[in-house]
Amino acid sequence: MSAQQLAVPPPPIDGFWSGTRRSFQTMIRRNGFGLIALVLLALVILGPLYSVVLWAFAERWQYPSLIPQVFGLSFWERTFARADIAEALPFSIVLAATVTLISAVICLPASYAFARMKFRGRQLLLLSFLATNAFPRFGLYISIAVIFFRLNLIGTLPGVILIQLVNTLLLMIWIPTAAFQGVDRSLEEAALDVGASPLRVFVQITLPMVMPALSAALLLTFVNTFYEAQGALVVGLPRIVTMPVLMYSLINSQLIVQYGAIVSLVLWAPSLILLILAQRLLRGGYLTAGFGV
Amino acid sequence: MTAAAPPQSSPSWRKGIIAYLMVAPPLLLMILLIFIPALQSTARTLTIDVNGEPGFSISRYTAFFQDPISVSNLFFTFQVTLITLAAIFILCFPLAIYLRFATGKLAGAVQVLALFPLFVPGIILAYALIRFLGTRGTLDNVLSIVGFTGYRTPYLKPDAIIFGLVWESIPFTVLVLTAGLRQISDSLIESARDVGANSWQIFWRIILPQIARPVLIVFSLNFLGIFGSYTIPYLLGPAAPQMMGVFMQQTFGQYRRPDDAETQAVITFIICAFIGFLYVRTVATQRKREESE
Amino acid sequence: MAILDLVRLDKHFGSVAAVSDVAFTVSDGEFMCILGPSGCGKSTLLRMIAGFETPTGGDIRIDGDSIVALGANRRPTAMVFQKYTLWPHMKVFDNIGFGLQLRRLPRAEIKRKVEESLALVSLSGYEERYPAQLSGGQQQRVALARALVLEPKILLLDEPFSSLDAILRVRLREELHRIQRRLNITAIFVTHDQEEALTLADRIAVMNSGRIEQIAAPADIYANPASLFVADFIGAMNLLEGEASGRQVRLGAVALPTPDGIAARQVTVAIRPEDLVVLDGPHPEAWSCAVEQISDLGHYRRAVLEVPQLPPMKIYLPKSLSVQERAALHVYPRRYLIYENGGAPREVSRPLPAAAAALLG
Ligand SMILES: Nc1ncnc2c1ncn2[C@@H]1O[C@H](COP(=O)(O)OP(=O)(O)O)[C@@H](O)[C@H]1O
Ligand SMILES: [Mg+2]
Numbered sequence: 001m002s003a004q005q006l007a008v009p010p011p012p013i014d015g016f017w018s019g020t021r022r023s024f025q026t027m028i029r030r031n032g033f034g035l036i037a038l039v040l041l042a043l044v045i046l047g048p049l050y051s052v053v054l055w056a057f058a059e060r061w062q063y064p065s066l067i068p069q070v071f072g073l074s075f076w077e078r079t080f081a082r083a084d085i086a087e088a089l090p091f092s093i094v095l096a097a098t099v100t101l102i103s104a105v106i107c108l109p110a111s112y113a114f115a116r117m118k119f120r121g122r123q124l125l126l127l128s129f130l131a132t133n134a135f136p137r138f139g140l141y142i143s144i145a146v147i148f149f150r151l152n153l154i155g156t157l158p159g160v161i162l163i164q165l166v167n168t169l170l171l172m173i174w175i176p177t178a179a180f181q182g183v184d185r186s187l188e189e190a191a192l193d194v195g196a197s198p199l200r201v202f203v204q205i206t207l208p209m210v211m212p213a214l215s216a217a218l219l220l221t222f223v224n225t226f227y228e229a230q231g232a233l234v235v236g237l238p239r240i241v242t243m244p245v246l247m248y249s250l251i252n253s254q255l256i257v258q259y260g261a262i263v264s265l266v267l268w269a270p271s272l273i274l275l276i277l278a279q280r281l282l283r284g285g286y287l288t289a290g291f292g293v
Numbered sequence: 294m295t296a297a298a299p300p301q302s303s304p305s306w307r308k309g310i311i312a313y314l315m316v317a318p319p320l321l322l323m324i325l326l327i328f329i330p331a332l333q334s335t336a337r338t339l340t341i342d343v344n345g346e347p348g349f350s351i352s353r354y355t356a357f358f359q360d361p362i363s364v365s366n367l368f369f370t371f372q373v374t375l376i377t378l379a380a381i382f383i384l385c386f387p388l389a390i391y392l393r394f395a396t397g398k399l400a401g402a403v404q405v406l407a408l409f410p411l412f413v414p415g416i417i418l419a420y421a422l423i424r425f426l427g428t429r430g431t432l433d434n435v436l437s438i439v440g441f442t443g444y445r446t447p448y449l450k451p452d453a454i455i456f457g458l459v460w461e462s463i464p465f466t467v468l469v470l471t472a473g474l475r476q477i478s479d480s481l482i483e484s485a486r487d488v489g490a491n492s493w494q495i496f497w498r499i500i501l502p503q504i505a506r507p508v509l510i511v512f513s514l515n516f517l518g519i520f521g522s523y524t525i526p527y528l529l530g531p532a533a534p535q536m537m538g539v540f541m542q543q544t545f546g547q548y549r550r551p552d553d554a555e556t557q558a559v560i561t562f563i564i565c566a567f568i569g570f571l572y573v574r575t576v577a578t579q580r581k582r583e584e585s586e
Numbered sequence: 587m588a589i590l591d592l593v594r595l596d597k598h599f600g601s602v603a604a605v606s607d608v609a610f611t612v613s614d615g616e617f618m619c620i621l622g623p624s625g626c627g628k629s630t631l632l633r634m635i636a637g638f639e640t641p642t643g644g645d646i647r648i649d650g651d652s653i654v655a656l657g658a659n660r661r662p663t664a665m666v667f668q669k670y671t672l673w674p675h676m677k678v679f680d681n682i683g684f685g686l687q688l689r690r691l692p693r694a695e696i697k698r699k700v701e702e703s704l705a706l707v708s709l710s711g712y713e714e715r716y717p718a719q720l721s722g723g724q725q726q727r728v729a730l731a732r733a734l735v736l737e738p739k740i741l742l743l744d745e746p747f748s749s750l751d752a753i754l755r756v757r758l759r760e761e762l763h764r765i766q767r768r769l770n771i772t773a774i775f776v777t778h779d780q781e782e783a784l785t786l787a788d789r790i791a792v793m794n795s796g797r798i799e800q801i802a803a804p805a806d807i808y809a810n811p812a813s814l815f816v817a818d819f820i821g822a823m824n825l826l827e828g829e830a831s832g833r834q835v836r837l838g839a840v841a842l843p844t845p846d847g848i849a850a851r852q853v854t855v856a857i858r859p860e861d862l863v864v865l866d867g868p869h870p871e872a873w874s875c876a877v878e879q880i881s882d883l884g885h886y887r888r889a890v891l892e893v894p895q896l897p898p899m900k901i902y903l904p905k906s907l908s909v910q911e912r913a914a915l916h917v918y919p920r921r922y923l924i925y926e927n928g929g930a931p932r933e934v935s936r937p938l939p940a941a942a943a944a945l946l947g
Binding site (some may be wrong): 197 | 637658661664665669671673674675684685689732733889
Binding site (some may be wrong): 033034035037038039042044045046047048049050051052055063064065066072106107109110112113114117118120121123124125127128129130131132133134135136137138139140142143144145147150162163165169172174226229230233234237244248249250251257259261264267268270271272274275278282287288291292293 | 308309311312313314315316317318320323326327328329330331333334373387390391396399400402403406407408410411412413414415416417418419420421422423425426428430431433434435437438442449461465468469473507510514517518520521522523524527528537538541542543545546551554555556557558559561562564569570572573577578579580581
């Protein structure tokens with residue numbers, strides 16, 4: 001995409017601070033940059049999605065035409081009549097929910113300890129979870145798969161759950177830890193002071209205050225796990241086929257374009273939830289929390 | 294400090310144990326699924342069977358580097374990684390600077406578009422890009438309607454991989470860079486302007502040093518992400534040369550040669566070790582600084 | 587209706603002794619202030635009484651019964667914190683009613699008590715607000731209501747007004763005073779602000795590095811600071827290093843008489859600015875000095891005097907005395923305290939010298 005306009009930083013910066021002087025000239029330049037960025041991004045970001053959405057509702061779409069010649073829903077029926085899809089979709093949902101639940105059970109107590117308890121090596125152990133991001137991911141999956149191979153975990157549900165759990169750790173520990181740390185201790189002390197037991201303080205004071213962060217962590221973990229394809233591919237095949245893994249074969253070996261488009265659209269639903277909540281997730285800094293930033 | 298409290302050491306000691314028990318499950322999971330596989334793979338690739346006894350050998354690595362296909366795949370992975378990284382920075386830096394300093398509806402729209410890929414999972418993206426970039430895809434379609442008929446698709450060529458990887462990386466990069474830029478106060482820039490610095494000097498001398506950390510984080514995470522990628526290169530890239538992720542999966546899943554796949558994985562570990570370390574260290578120092586504030 | 591006894595209370599964090607050997611009794615309905623510089627252990631002391639910290643030694647008794655073994659949630663104390671500690675997800679009504687709900691009071695009674703306590707802090711009608719919709723001063727009033735609604739035996743306050751602006755601080759201080767008197771509740775108020783302590787307290791306990799330096803009524807503390815620390819910390823004071831010999835203390839070029847012999851050679855003389863009397867002319871027993879600087883403080887003026895070989899000295903001048911900067915003055919210390927190393931001071935109070943008259947003294 002036109003590197004000329006985007007690649008050179010100075011022209012856009014130029015005007016942003018100079019304010020009054022040369023403001024007219026810079027305003028044009030600034031808006032020029034924004035306008036060009038908008039058009040290019042719209043083309044490149046929305047273009048691919050445009051194709052998918054239209055293909056999902058196309059009965060017939062022959063080259064060259066900007067829109068399908070015939071719209072219709074007949075492929076939807078055929079798509080969901082396929083046994084592999086009908087099986088993989090609910091399985092994927094249950095799998096993602098299971099992994100999220102296990103992750104929460106494992107990680108939430110840990111995050112509470114990281115936030116609220118004093119112990120030697122606390123900071124170091126908390127940082128050690130960054131290691132989940134510090135490896136080239138697919139190499140790591142192969143390494144894990146080799147071990148699972150010897151343990152006969154390839155193609156088993158526990159194998160897939162384990163490999164997907166690894167990806168959830170950082171997010172499920174760091175977001176809640178920050179949230180628990182954010183609860184001012186004197187708010188809890190004030191509750192103790194009026195006679196609440198420690199358990200009640202946790203349930204009625206601490207928990208409501210960390211709830212937004214915890215729900216964000218759960219939601220993001222669910223969605224990320226739902227779309228996790230690579231670990232499941234390496235460890236799950238041939239017996240365990242999640243929906244994203246099925247997509248590989250739909251893309252690679254399916255002559256009917258509509259199947260892939262329809263499945264893509266259906267698969268996109270969880271992301272849509274994130275998109276709707278995007279502002280809140282962004283404001284809480286949750287969207288980048290999985291990367292440690 | 295904890296050591297010098299003899300009278301009440303027993304309850305705090307017990308508390309320490311509870312804390313360790315709470316952080317143990319995710320920690321164990323990480324050790325079992327990241328550190329042990331990585332270390333064990335490294336160890337196994339350096340040993341061979343000498344009359345039933347394990348002995349040290351680098352023969353697996355010499356084999357890798359003597360195989361022209363392996364070497365060309367590794368070289369190809371490097372090439373794609375570096376070009377993609379360069380493209381990401383060339384696109385995202387101006388975007389981030391624009392978003393940091395511009396206000397209004399146009400900037401808002403640009404931001405929404407730039408962040409949109411965050412909500413498109415990789416597997417759906419791959420499908421969408423095939424429909425968009427492929428022969429007789431949307432792009433081809435649009436171009437032919439405006440009268441341009443010489444479209445040559447990048448699909449199944451390295452360009453498509455780079456396009457897809459850049460597409461995926463834009464939101465995270467823009468988010469982190471913009472957040473970093475927001476840390477620089479307007480007054481800092483204005484005072485530099487006041488003493489006579491031009492835009493270019495401001496960028497190099499004031500802005501860049503201040504966002505060194507976000508830049509390092511973005512660089513290292515994108516490097517690791519691209520080097521360890523699978524879905525995009527597998528679905529959009531050529532059959533040869535392959536990126537390491539695709540190569541490993543083929544070796545492991547198709548050719549059923551886990552030992553060779555393991556060697557390939559360890560080679561990616563070694564290449565990425567420094568980058569992974571850089572990532573962990575950068576995030577760690579940033580966290581420490583934030584905590585001390 | 588309660589008496590609080592602190593018995594040789596100790597608290598150390600690792601090697602830091604935050605509170606050492608603190609012992610005093612707060613009698614029924616008394617308003618006790620704990621005053622001291624930041625970091626001297628005031629909060630730690632209060633938090634031990636509330637149950638948030640466990641003492642490393644000593645005992646805490648309410649009406650004769652030790653409460654050290656009780657958790658914070660079982661103690662008949664209620665605390666108002668320095669920071670705003672209203673629970674942000676609860677309305678004012680629930681913030682105040684929470685403790686009552688825990689005690690399973692009937693709904694109607696909770697409502698009545700919450701309304702009463704809100705009226706007490708002049709916030710009737712604010713039940714349905716969330717803390718974020720209140721100003722800082724209102725939040726601290728609700729926090730006070732939340733503590734009072736449980737009818738605690740001891741009310742504890744840890745610098746509750748320190749995050750408010752000066753005017754609001756004074757207003758809330760007066761309001762607290764009125765409420766405490768009306769309920770006749772035993773209260774302990776921690777502050778580093780001496781003005782706050784002097785206006786509120788029945789008695790003040792001055793704390794320094796974890797220890798109590800003096801416990802006495804405000805006027806007593808002001809008139810007879812038991813230690814050099816208290817003398818320096820409370821009110822304005824001129825502290826002059828001197829050498830004792832025979833029946834006098836030499837301070838640079840001047841000297842002051844002592845009533846009886848002093849063993850130590852190095853002593854410190856403390857003179858309140860208001861105990862320096864301006865004479866109408868030179869006198870052998872007066873100190874001649876120059877006016878260094880004058881600040882007009884409304885109803886009186888404060889001046890800094892330059893006495894040869896002594897540090898600058900503070901003095902108050904009545905408005906009627908027309909003195910300019912650089913003018914020469916003759917001042918006479920009418921009352922002073924002599925501190926030897928540690929220990930209680932000797933007080934010296936003497937009449938104006940014969941044949942001298944104070945200039946509107
Ligand atoms: N939880 C704690 N851990 C370690 N040291 C503490 C703790 N709480 C207080 N201290 C130390 O105890 C001393 C007294 O603190 P504090 O009671 O808060 O003083 P004040 O309220 O008078 O300002 C300080 O030196 C402080 O650093
Ligand atoms: Mg304090």
